[in-house]
Amino acid sequence: MKRYFIEGILIFFSVFSAFFMDSYRETLSDIDLKNKLLKQLIVTIEEDINQLQVVKEKLDFCLDASEILLTDHLSTSDKIKKDTLVKYYSDLRYMNLSFFPQYGVYNQLLSSNGLENIEDEILRDKLVYTYENLMKRTAAADPILDEIRWKSFMSLSQQIVVISSREEPIDPDSNLPLFSHKVDQYFISENYYKSKEVLSFYNQVMVYINQYKSGLANILIAFEDIVALAQVEVGSND
Numbered sequence: 001m002k003r004y005f006i007e008g009i010l011i012f013f014s015v016f017s018a019f020f021m022d023s024y025r026e027t028l029s030d031i032d033l034k035n036k037l038l039k040q041l042i043v044t045i046e047e048d049i050n051q052l053q054v055v056k057e058k059l060d061f062c063l064d065a066s067e068i069l070l071t072d073h074l075s076t077s078d079k080i081k082k083d084t085l086v087k088y089y090s091d092l093r094y095m096n097l098s099f100f101p102q103y104g105v106y107n108q109l110l111s112s113n114g115l116e117n118i119e120d121e122i123l124r125d126k127l128v129y130t131y132e133n134l135m136k137r138t139a140a141a142d143p144i145l146d147e148i149r150w151k152s153f154m155s156l157s158q159q160i161v162v163i164s165s166r167e168e169p170i171d172p173d174s175n176l177p178l179f180s181h182k183v184d185q186y187f188i189s190e191n192y193y194k195s196k197e198v199l200s201f202y203n204q205v206m207v208y209i210n211q212y213k214s215g216l217a218n219i220l221i222a223f224e225d226i227v228a229l230a231q232v233e234v235g236s237n238d
Contacts, residue, residue, distance in 0.1 A: 065091040070202040
């Protein structure tokens with residue numbers, strides 16, 4: 001009887017040990033996958049940060065142009081030359097530039113339960129808030145703002161029209177559609193400086209760009225925090 005009892009105990013511990021080892025190996029595998037995805041996420045976020053900086057630079061360029069055009073429109077004297085006005089107006093094409101983040105690795109973290117395996121609660125919360133709130137909020141505003149921009153440009157067609165041709169890409173290695181342009185023809189109405197629509201448009205451009213830049217700035221800060229926290233998370237598990 002004693003022998004059977006001991007054998008039973010040994011069998012129990014053998015089964016328990018096997019189960020424990022399987023569970024342990026599965027846990028290690030989950031952690032390895034989570035770390036692998038976090039490393040990939042760091043790379044994609046750094047790419048997105050580069051894209052954000054390019055978008056911000058071009059929006060600043062557009063903002064400067066709109067400020068000059070608005071000031072010129074309000075001025076009672078010393079109007080800028082037509083060629084210069086057309087150049088700045090042509091620069092407003094950059095207001096159509098939007099930020100397109102990469103969701104692939106984040107979605108993999110969700111589908112593989114990698115998010116749940118992240119030890120740092122702050123990092124988990126920051127990831128969810130950034131990808132589910134900040135970036136989706138910015139993306140949701142894009143089609144609405146595109147419509148506003150399109151209607152504004154159409155309404156100004158009676159006052160100013162600029163026809164330009166696309167030339168070489170500004171940065172061939174960039175995934176953003178940025179090209180240099182050459183002005184071929186333009187038309188400026190005699191009522192251009194009397195038009196309240198023109199004045200309203202330049203003001204709207206400035207408001208839009210500042211609002212959009214504010215959203216991008218919040219995403220940039222969140223991205224930098226995520227990269228720093230993810231590097232610590234991955235390093236603590238290596």
